[in-house]
Amino acid sequence: MERFRQLSPSEFFYRNREIAGFSNPARAVYQTIRELVENALDAAETHGLLPEVRLNVELEADGKVRIRVEDEGVGISPLEMPNAFGRVLYGSKYVLRQSRGVFGLGVKMAVLYAQLTTGQPVKVRSSVRRASFVYEAEIAIDVERNLPIVKRLEVERNESRWHGTVVELVIRGDWSQARGRVEEYIKRTAMIAPYANIFAYGPQLLLEFNRSSTKLPPTPAVGKPHPRGVDVELLRKLIEEANKNSTLEEFLTENFDGVGPITARKFCEWAGFDANKKVRSLTIDEIETLAVKMQAFEGWRRPKPSTLSPLGEELLAKGVKEVLKPDFVTAVSRPPSSYAGHPFIVEVAVAYGGGIPLSEEPLLYRFANRIPLLYDEGVDVSMKVVKRIDWSVYKVKFPSQLAVVTHVCSTKVPFKGVGKEAVADVPELESEIEAGIRECSRRLRSYLSRMEKLMEARKWEITVSKYVDEVASSLSYVSGEDKELLRSKLLEFIKAKISERGVPYAKGR
Amino acid sequence: MERFRQLSPSEFFYRNREIAGFSNPARAVYQTIRELVENALDAAETHGLLPEVRLNVELEADGKVRIRVEDEGVGISPLEMPNAFGRVLYGSKYVLRQSRGVFGLGVKMAVLYAQLTTGQPVKVRSSVRRASFVYEAEIAIDVERNLPIVKRLEVERNESRWHGTVVELVIRGDWSQARGRVEEYIKRTAMIAPYANIFAYGPQLLLEFNRSSTKLPPTPAVGKPHPRGVDVELLRKLIEEANKNSTLEEFLTENFDGVGPITARKFCEWAGFDANKKVRSLTIDEIETLAVKMQAFEGWRRPKPSTLSPLGEELLAKGVKEVLKPDFVTAVSRPPSSYAGHPFIVEVAVAYGGGIPLSEEPLLYRFANRIPLLYDEGVDVSMKVVKRIDWSVYKVKFPSQLAVVTHVCSTKVPFKGVGKEAVADVPELESEIEAGIRECSRRLRSYLSRMEKLMEARKWEITVSKYVDEVASSLSYVSGEDKELLRSKLLEFIKAKISERGVPYAKGR
Numbered sequence A, B: 001m002e003r004f005r006q007l008s009p010s011e012f013f014y015r016n017r018e019i020a021g022f023s024n025p026a027r028a029v030y031q032t033i034r035e036l037v038e039n040a041l042d043a044a045e046t047h048g049l050l051p052e053v054r055l056n057v058e059l060e061a062d063g064k065v066r067i068r069v070e071d072e073g074v075g076i077s078p079l080e081m082p083n084a085f086g087r088v089l090y091g092s093k094y095v096l097r098q099s100r101g102v103f104g105l106g107v108k109m110a111v112l113y114a115q116l117t118t119g120q121p122v123k124v125r126s127s128v129r130r131a132s133f134v135y136e137a138e139i140a141i142d143v144e145r146n147l148p149i150v151k152r153l154e155v156e157r158n159e160s161r162w163h164g165t166v167v168e169l170v171i172r173g174d175w176s177q178a179r180g181r182v183e184e185y186i187k188r189t190a191m192i193a194p195y196a197n198i199f200a201y202g203p204q205l206l207l208e209f210n211r212s213s214t215k216l217p218p219t220p221a222v223g224k225p226h227p228r229g230v231d232v233e234l235l236r237k238l239i240e241e242a243n244k245n246s247t248l249e250e251f252l253t254e255n256f257d258g259v260g261p262i263t264a265r266k267f268c269e270w271a272g273f274d275a276n277k278k279v280r281s282l283t284i285d286e287i288e289t290l291a292v293k294m295q296a297f298e299g300w301r302r303p304k305p306s307t308l309s310p311l312g313e314e315l316l317a318k319g320v321k322e323v324l325k326p327d328f329v330t331a332v333s334r335p336p337s338s339y340a341g342h343p344f345i346v347e348v349a350v351a352y353g354g355g356i357p358l359s360e361e362p363l364l365y366r367f368a369n370r371i372p373l374l375y376d377e378g379v380d381v382s383m384k385v386v387k388r389i390d391w392s393v394y395k396v397k398f399p400s401q402l403a404v405v406t407h408v409c410s411t412k413v414p415f416k417g418v419g420k421e422a423v424a425d426v427p428e429l430e431s432e433i434e435a436g437i438r439e440c441s442r443r444l445r446s447y448l449s450r451m452e453k454l455m456e457a458r459k460w461e462i463t464v465s466k467y468v469d470e471v472a473s474s475l476s477y478v479s480g481e482d483k484e485l486l487r488s489k490l491l492e493f494i495k496a497k498i499s500e501r502g503v504p505y506a507k508g509r
Helices: A009-015 A027-047 A083-088 A106-118 A175-192 A232-241 A248-255 A261-271 A285-298 A313-323 A383-389 A427-479 A483-500 B009-015 B025-045 B081-086 B106-118 B175-192 B233-240 B249-256 B260-273 B285-295 B314-324 B381-389 B425-466 B468-479 B483-500
Strands: A050-061 A064-071 A122-127 A133-142 A149-155 A164-172 A197-200 A205-210 A326-333 A337-339 A344-354 A363-368 A371-373 A404-410 B053-059 B063-069 B122-127 B134-144 B147-157 B164-172 B195-202 B205-209 B328-333 B337-339 B342-352 B363-368 B372-373 B402-410
Touching: A009 A106, A009 B009, A009 B063, A027 A050, A027 A106, A027 A164, A027 A175, A050 A175, A050 B328, A083 A106, A083 A122, A083 A149, A106 A122, A106 A133, A106 B233, A106 B468, A175 A197, A175 A313, A175 A363, A175 A371, A175 B402, A232 A248, A232 A285, A232 B025, A232 B106, A232 B175, A248 A261, A261 A285, A285 B025, A313 A326, A313 A404, A326 A427, A337 A427, A337 B134, A344 A427, A363 B233, A371 B147, A383 A404, A383 A427, A404 A427, A427 A483, B009 B106, B025 B053, B025 B063, B025 B106, B025 B164, B025 B175, B053 B175, B081 B122, B081 B134, B081 B147, B106 B164, B122 B314, B175 B195, B175 B205, B175 B314, B175 B342, B175 B363, B175 B372, B233 B249, B233 B285, B249 B260, B249 B342, B260 B285, B314 B328, B314 B342, B314 B402, B337 B425, B342 B425, B363 B381, B381 B402, B402 B425
Parallel strands: A050 A197, A363 A404, B053 B195, B363 B402
Antiparallel strands: A050 A064, A064 A164, A122 A133, A122 A164, A133 A149, A197 A205, A326 A344, A337 A344, A344 A404, A363 A371, B053 B063, B063 B164, B122 B134, B122 B164, B134 B147, B195 B205, B328 B342, B337 B342, B342 B402, B363 B372
8 A cells, every 4th residue: 555645845845956946056056046136126126116136155164155135125024034935835926917936936945955955044134114123033944844943033123224135045055166157147137127236246256237227117016817818727716706696797897807897798798608697606517618718709808018017128228238238239128918818028139249249149138027047048939039030131140249138028927947947939929029039130130231331331431532632633733723622522522422322320229 | 015825735836837747738638648647557567566558538529638547556545535636745656766756746737737627526436456345536626725625426346356546537638739749658658668558549549559578677665865865954854753862873774775884883984973972962063064974975885776667678678679660679777876865777778770760860769767758858868968979980870760768767867847858967867878878879880780791791692693503504514513513502602601701690689
């Protein structure tokens, strides 16, 4: 006979930590830093505050790495602190709204990893806004029961009215292997968050990004599910929670995104349901049919993008300019779209020349909900799109200095794994990414055409100018006109010819 | 202020089902079948029974797919039935022993998926060995509380003394897209389990694999953890559970694989620990040091492979022969090895010619703990190895009919995700796979050399034989000897010449 037992979520992820990105000592350092930095950014910008993030890495004896991240975000209340750091699958981000974190796993995985490699608890210091006290705690995880163990809790007066969170972890990890990735990660984070101050210090690590803008992207709102994205389980749960006397029409308008009474009745008619039927009287078979019909109905409004927080063309271009220092950059924020009821927005930037390194292929910078994605590029949807584009159409000849930046914002980014490194090739997403890249690339082509013409004109100017003196002398000799006058006329004539060719001197924005 | 809440494991995987392979309607069909078939095989062979697996797929209205898998395995007790099918992260496979399932997720994910796409519970019918009753139940999952809901339970007399399990699920899925993958999956499963009867029936699906062997691979034993694979968390837990008066020496010998008193004392001396110290008196810092030293100590014995169940060279070659029908096949079972304290064995087969389709690259068949891996080939360690091999060294010229089969057995296969599709490139594993492929390939080269010589000899024989009649006539005319006698002498002479060249006629095993 088999012996059965229940695993707690902590134990599951403790046993299978590689699934969440903690697969080796180098990756663990990178992943820990990433989780802490992303929480720090979310703690500020999701609440309308300009992020201030400070990362410190110190090496200790026996390959131990001390990682500290400080932010000046909204802070965390002492009541939530133990669970937020010591309980897997406990979080505040299980709502329909774009944020970096979604799995309720990240920081707890880092805490678990610290615990199993050095046995040391996480140290947290935090104060919420306008609070009179600062709380500092050391928290470990009871793996078998998935409960926090508070090892120490201290309170002090918050004289300076500071708010924010400081998290400190000691893990066993490979800093020398991780350093390059961490540096790249911080750079890319700065690229996608030009409104943040981000400072990173550690052995052979010194990065200081001061914000180039004080404009925050719009704060995302918490939304309702879209009727297209419904499933039987969600529907059953919502019906269970519905008012006893709710009709189907009322149920639909109350619970779903963008459904008014007219749309609700139109849908019911199309689907063969009585709009006045009490929703609680639906059988499981009817609920199933309802779900199928809701997924199939063409008459719903598109999901509202108010739950999303795209960066915007201006900020994206600014971020790219700041970090890559290209000669040319252009950005596109595509109109909102959706897949399976999940709203999304794709943003793309294309940059060229300047500080971008020469390469045989376009350099791809991928972002999802403002998270830089560094691993598993080969299986990402953006890579798929970049690879199938014939760049010669856009006048790019390789080796070249071309960078493509893609940013997917969604309440549900279709990540391929809990490690959040690659985005799956959902068709709707793929075509938006392609449209964005092509739009930017057409602008790049215009720029490159202008540059080409400019180069030609310069060449012609140089060639022709060589003869100006001689021609002016000859003309002066023949006509008796002043040589200098003739010379300046000739130069004017050349300039006019060049501008006739419509060659501008301005650079791309 | 943020609103926090706890997700149950069910809810987590319900929200993130793509992580477990349920990413689209086609993949969901494939994944469901896979989970059920793998459980069916485990239910027999892990307990020394020859597997009998029968898959039935039926299409119903509205894109619903009814999937039924029957086995004649050990069955499941009615007491465990609700939890085994209706509770995520509940299972019997959380022990140190090779088995197909490990995550305690598979079948529950399928049940969840059925529930959210059709609202229908799983139907289970089972009887354990020598039981007087058969139990049939319908089970749903209370997602928010991660608890089973038993919708119906019936009992009947087990007149025929049947034992086994029948599982039936109705999911919404795309059969026409999934069919090809399912067929390939079943074929590969038959390849790696030549001792199983596997029958699969469905729309445009008819596969019947009768076992070609009644020899089961060795049943794996449940093992202890290896000292090298220890972490602070595990150590802390084991110490907590240890006898109050246990010394460090006793603790090490009792709890770890292959540690006797001599090794334990040798380790303690090397690590600077007192072997007679009470283990419960260790501080957390000492436990941390102990863990680090245990991971680093070179003097441990290798992990015991008794927890593993490799197929063996003979069975593997048989399975490959049965399914691919090649001209040549050879298999290698490498000696046990380990990474980070986890024992593993790599098995490799190389097959050539016959029924193998012509291709520009070697066809790779990947298996892990007898699970065929069909997706994400590009990021698998076996692919990495196959790609870097220069096949011309082994006399293979592409396009060719070459198949490479790799099988990794381990108590902990380093999968890249919960979907169990790709194996990570752990160095120890990589070098074993390479050694296995090279060993097989050298045998393939000998075979191909023999074939080459054989072809040359045949050509020579044909050319020379053309002149035998004429030469015999002429010799007979000159010498007066009997023409027929001369002819047979000449033919004998040719044969002798050929065998002088050492050309055998036998095929590879």
